[in-house]
Amino acid sequence: MRADATFIAVEVDDAAAADPELARRLTEACPVDIFAQTGDGGLDIVELNLDECVLCRLCLDAVESDPTHPVKVIKLYDDGAILA
Amino acid sequence: MRFFEYEAREIIKRAGIPVTDYGFTTDAAEAREIAQRIGGPTVIKSQVLTGGRMKAGGVKFADTPEEAEAHARDILALEINGHAPRGVLVDPRAEVEQEYYAGVVWDGTRKQPVMIFSPVGGIDIEQVAEEQPDKVGRRHFSNILPLSDFQAKEVVASTGVTGAALNRLVPIVKRLASLFVENDMILAEINPLGRLADGSFVALDAHMDIENEARGRHSRLLAELGVGEEETRQAREATPFELAGEQVDAMDHRGVAGNVTEFDGNLGLVIGAGGGSLTLFDAVRAHGGKPANYCEIGGNPSVAKACGLAKLVLQKPGVERIAVMMSIVSNTRVDIVARGVIKACLELGYDPAEKIAIFRIPGAWEEEGFKILERYGVDYADRSVSLNEAARRAVEKIEGAPV
Numbered sequence: 217m218r219a220d221a222t223f224i225a226v227e228v229d230d231a232a233a234a235d236p237e238l239a240r241r242l243t244e245a246c247p248v249d250i251f252a253q254t255g256d257g258g259l260d261i262v263e264l265n266l267d268e269c270v271l272c273r274l275c276l277d278a279v280e281s282d283p284t285h286p287v288k289v290i291k292l293y294d295d296g297a298i299l300a
Numbered sequence: 301m302r303f304f305e306y307e308a309r310e311i312i313k314r315a316g317i318p319v320t321d322y323g324f325t326t327d328a329a330e331a332r333e334i335a336q337r338i339g340g341p342t343v344i345k346s347q348v349l350t351g352g353r354m355k356a357g358g359v360k361f362a363d364t365p366e367e368a369e370a371h372a373r374d375i376l377a378l379e380i381n382g383h384a385p386r387g388v389l390v391d392p393r394a395e396v397e398q399e400y401y402a403g404v405v406w407d408g409t410r411k412q413p414v415m416i417f418s419p420v421g422g423i424d425i426e427q428v429a430e431e432q433p434d435k436v437g438r439r440h441f442s443n444i445l446p447l448s449d450f451q452a453k454e455v456v457a458s459t460g461v462t463g464a465a466l467n468r469l470v471p472i473v474k475r476l477a478s479l480f481v482e483n484d485m486i487l488a489e490i491n492p493l494g495r496l497a498d499g500s501f502v503a504l505d506a507h508m509d510i511e512n513e514a515r516g517r518h519s520r521l522l523a524e525l526g527v528g529e530e531e532t533r534q535a536r537e538a539t540p541f542e543l544a545g546e547q548v549d550a551m552d553h554r555g556v557a558g559n560v561t562e563f564d565g566n567l568g569l570v571i572g573a574g575g576g577s578l579t580l581f582d583a584v585r586a587h588g589g590k591p592a593n594y595c596e597i598g599g600n601p602s603v604a605k606a607c608g609l610a611k612l613v614l615q616k617p618g619v620e621r622i623a624v625m626m627s628i629v630s631n632t633r634v635d636i637v638a639r640g641v642i643k644a645c646l647e648l649g650y651d652p653a654e655k656i657a658i659f660r661i662p663g664a665w666e667e668e669g670f671k672i673l674e675r676y677g678v679d680y681a682d683r684s685v686s687l688n689e690a691a692r693r694a695v696e697k698i699e700g701a702p703v
């Protein structure tokens with residue numbers, strides 16, 4: 217029996233996560249509050265909300281201008297496929 | 301939502317249908333005053349939302365105001381089928397020459413009201429229909445256009461009523477039809493409708509039931525009748541399981557995952573979609589299944605909400621498996637519900653492949669949903685499998701194949 221009860225993972229590059237402007241944009245973009253801005257302006261991933269991800273790509277759009285593609289939304293149920 | 305008799309009488313009175321000079325009270329001493337005002341023999345009737353009040357001693361006859369007070373005191377203290385009375389109705393004992401029946405009920409199949417009339421009143425109309433079918437007149441009518449004089453006359457006359465009685469009954473029947481439509485009722489019944497010695501008619505008892513969903517449209521009437529917003533008037537109090545279902549639904553604003561009703565079967569249901577819940581519930585029963593609950597999901601509930609509902613159902617004593625079924629969804633996402641119900645199983649330590657008898661929700665985001673279900677080995681069905689077949693498969697997993 218598969219026992220893993222998490223369906224989605226979100227990864228953000230460390231450098232990007234420390235950027236208050238990017239953290240703000242991600243926090244504003246996500247409709248299900250997967251991103252939150254910490255007191256010092258950095259980025260927090262809200263683990264509790266991860267599985268609410270609706271695969272809307274809004275977080276990817278929010279960092280579109282960054283050529284390093286610092287945000288990855290991973291579908292754990294689909295052999296780790298990355299939301300493009 | 302059902303009305304007490306005293307409220308139904310008030311609605312009838314406002315519609316211009318003659319009623320007796322009754323009074324409602326919650327106080328025995330006031331019952332005596334009402335009886336004094338009436339000035340003759342009275343009937344004291346318990347105001348409860350349950351049947352069998354006559355047999356239970358909830359209806360008593362009084363010749364004097366003192367007797368009315370004594371009866372009122374007894375009746376106010378008398379619970380009937382577990383219901384405490386709201387009060388008592390003090391009614392003049394009318395000298396009735398004949399009792400009739402007039403009612404309107406909502407025909408859910410035809411989606412129209414149906415007027416029912418009988419010159420045999422005072423007993424259940426079902427009994428009259430069985431024993432004297434020629435004494436029951438029926439006619440469907442529009443819920444947009446008013447019932448015409450001709451239509452009303454036709455229903456009454458079809459039972460053999462003629463002459464002055466027919467002429468006097470037509471406006472009563474018409475007003476009853478109007479109040480039914482105007483107030484979004486599903487039942488409006490006057491039984492008995494008494495014909496007095498002078499040929500006039502008077503409503504002697506009434507039952508009314510308003511469509512629950514329409515309460516908001518009639519908030520003024522309900523407020524005037526003193527019906528509190530918190531009064532659900534359901535046939536029974538919600539069980540702890542049902543209250544927990546309400547909490548699940550209230551946990552966030554996204555979608556619906558609630559409206560839970562408890563039953564005592566072994567197949568938990570996580571079902572929904574615009575009438576689909578009722579269809580699925582019936583289908584499960586038709587295939588010999590024993591539902592543990594009824595519920596409704598839809599409108600794209602969050603994963604947490606779908607998970608909460610599935611957990612509630614899975615934890616209900618006696619539930620062996622759950623069936624997750626909806627008709628084809630467009631505003632609910634298959635993958636979100638799949639995540640929710642699988643999460644519920646896993647967090648409770650169950651194997652989703654074992655606990656979910658069938659997952660039959662085709663529609664929006666089904667490719668993603670089916671990937672999730674496949675990964676956890678859950679038996680799922682797409683739109684090529686009917687709701688009826690899905691219900692059959694779910695029942696078979698619990699009860700075994702029919703022999």
Ligand code: SF4
Pocket residue numbers: 226245246247248249250268269270271272273274275276289
């Ligand atoms: S894809 Fe949408 S829901 Fe998922 S993390 Fe990004 S913004 Fe949030």
